[in-house]
Amino acid sequence: MANQKQIPLAVAGLIVIIVVALFFVIKQAMPKRYRPPKVDWTCEACGHQFIAPSVTSPTECPKCGKKEAVRSTYYECEKCGTVFEVYRSKMPPLPASTEGSEDIPPEMMMEMEGLIKKPDGEWVKEMSEEGRKITSELACPECGNNDRKALKYSPPTKK
Numbered sequence: 001m002a003n004q005k006q007i008p009l010a011v012a013g014l015i016v017i018i019v020v021a022l023f024f025v026i027k028q029a030m031p032k033r034y035r036p037p038k039v040d041w042t043c044e045a046c047g048h049q050f051i052a053p054s055v056t057s058p059t060e061c062p063k064c065g066k067k068e069a070v071r072s073t074y075y076e077c078e079k080c081g082t083v084f085e086v087y088r089s090k091m092p093p094l095p096a097s098t099e100g101s102e103d104i105p106p107e108m109m110m111e112m113e114g115l116i117k118k119p120d121g122e123w124v125k126e127m128s129e130e131g132r133k134i135t136s137e138l139a140c141p142e143c144g145n146n147d148r149k150a151l152k153y154s155p156p157t158k159k
């Protein structure tokens with residue numbers, strides 16, 4: 001009698017193992033969906049600051065609706081705890097041929113050089129001398145700390 005009960009149990013166990021294995025096989029075979037990380041944004045038109053997935057910048061501001069929201073990058077000073085905005089960045093306007101399309105061909109993205117500026121400065125090319133200065137010459141506005149090791153990127157959720 002004991003054997004008759006054990007057999008269905010073994011079958012059930014085997015089915016569970018097969019189902020679990022199939023689940024992992026199917027999961028592996030499915031194309032992985034890319035989920036862009038969330039980043040800080042600032043609308044250059046109305047000043048609204050918000051957190052949203054990292055997409056092509058400039059993007060539409062959820063407050064005023066203008067397509068002038070750009071990426072904001074914040075750093076935290078580990079000496080005094082101040083979180084400050086270091087720079088804003090965006091892609092240059094697209095050539096007229098791609099107007100209206102949301103998806104920019106990757107090869108075009110590769111060729112385009114981003115624009116960067118200090119929060120109150122002028123837009124310059126990311127790889128230009130002025131552009132590189134913005135990302136390399138960091139200093140805390142509160143305590144003046146400019147030790148790069150004591151200044152670190154501040155993720156959007158921390159503010």
Ligand SMILES: [Zn+2]
Binds near residue numbers: 061
């Ligand atoms: Zn706005």
Ligand SMILES: [Zn+2]
Binds near residue numbers: 078081144
């Ligand atoms: Zn500081």
